[in-house]
Amino acid sequence: MHVTLRGSGAFYTKIGGTVPPEQASREGSMSHYPDADFLTGAFQPGQFYADTGAEVAFAGRSNAGKSSAINVIVNRNNFARVSKSPGRTQMINFFVLRKAIAGAGGDASAGEGVQQRIVDLPGYGFAKVTQSMQRHWRELMTAYFEQRKSLVGLFIIVDIRRGIGDYDRQMLQWAEALNCPAHILLTKADKLKRGAAKAALFKVSGELNTEFSGVASVQLFSALKRDGADEARRALDGMLQRDDDTSA
Ligand SMILES: Nc1nc2c(ncn2[C@@H]2O[C@H](COP(=O)(O)OP(=O)(O)OP(=O)(O)O)[C@@H](O)[C@H]2O)c(=O)[nH]1
Numbered sequence: 202m203h204v205t206l207r208g209s210g211a212f213y214t215k216i217g218g219t220v221p222p223e224q225a226s227r228e229g230s231m232s233h234y235p236d237a238d239f240l241t242g243a244f245q246p247g248q249f250y251a252d253t254g255a256e257v258a259f260a261g262r263s264n265a266g267k268s269s270a271i272n273v274i275v276n277r278n279n280f281a282r283v284s285k286s287p288g289r290t291q292m293i294n295f296f297v298l299r300k301a302i303a304g305a306g307g308d309a310s311a312g313e314g315v316q317q318r319i320v321d322l323p324g325y326g327f328a329k330v331t332q333s334m335q336r337h338w339r340e341l342m343t344a345y346f347e348q349r350k351s352l353v354g355l356f357i358i359v360d361i362r363r364g365i366g367d368y369d370r371q372m373l374q375w376a377e378a379l380n381c382p383a384h385i386l387l388t389k390a391d392k393l394k395r396g397a398a399k400a401a402l403f404k405v406s407g408e409l410n411t412e413f414s415g416v417a418s419v420q421l422f423s424a425l426k427r428d429g430a431d432e433a434r435r436a437l438d439g440m441l442q443r444d445d446d447t448s449a
């Protein structure tokens with residue numbers, strides 16, 4: 202898969218360890234994102250939500266647990282639908298997390314104060330979709346990554362029992378090429394014993410360090426147990442509230 206990249210001189214701060222204390226103290230709160238709401242679903246690029254503000258996209262293999270992870274992070278059941286039949290979510294769904302503060306401007310480079318969104322991307326790797334559906338997926342994703350100026354970070358949802366696959370690597374390559382930080386949720390961690398989950402985390406972490414040093418971070422997550430939600434929110438907020446003026 203090939204993608205032409207938009208020119209971007211923007212610098213993206215690395216995530217992790219950058220969350221201010223006042224923000225950290227808000228975590229765990231029931232109303233971390235009280236304004237969160239569905240905005241729109243796009244089946245084609247012309248239907249994308251207005252490209253201003255800042256957004257983090259959630260990508261992952263079909264059935265990996267993207268929608269479940271979003272529900273837990275936003276702390277609302279049925280916020281992003283959880284699918285019974287894998288591969289059904291073939292649209293790009295846009296959600297507002299925080300509304301713009303009046304007077305803050307609409308540009309992602311303004312950091313805090315602009316509208317902040319999350320985006321549920323259509324799942325990949327589901328064997329049973331038709332050729333035309335696969336083509337549609339490729340075209341929609343390529344258009345999204347090529348065009349989206351407000352994209353400030355990528356969450357990649359990976360089933361801990363599978364580890365990172367070819368499509369996940371494609372996502373990481375996109376993130377790297379766009380100079381956009383990526384954060385991996387190794388989800389369904391409840392399916393493994395503690396030791397095995399830690400071993401999986403260690404393995405993926407090693408792979409990231411070797412192949413994608415500097416762009417990507419990883420954590421354990423369980424939507425079922427709601428484990429890792431605070432860490433995920435910290436990573437998400439770190440991406441959304443990044444400060445472009447930081448030059449180191
Ligand atoms: N045990 C366990 N099951 C999970 C977890 N997260 C998701 N699931 C289950 O995995 C299935 C798929 O979850 P979804 O959140 O719909 O996955 P998705 O990635 O959004 O799927 P598509 O949108 O179809 O690509 C559902 O049956 C969920 O209940 C988890 O952390 N633990």
Ligand SMILES: [Mg+2]
Binds near residue numbers: 267269
């Ligand atoms: Mg889904």
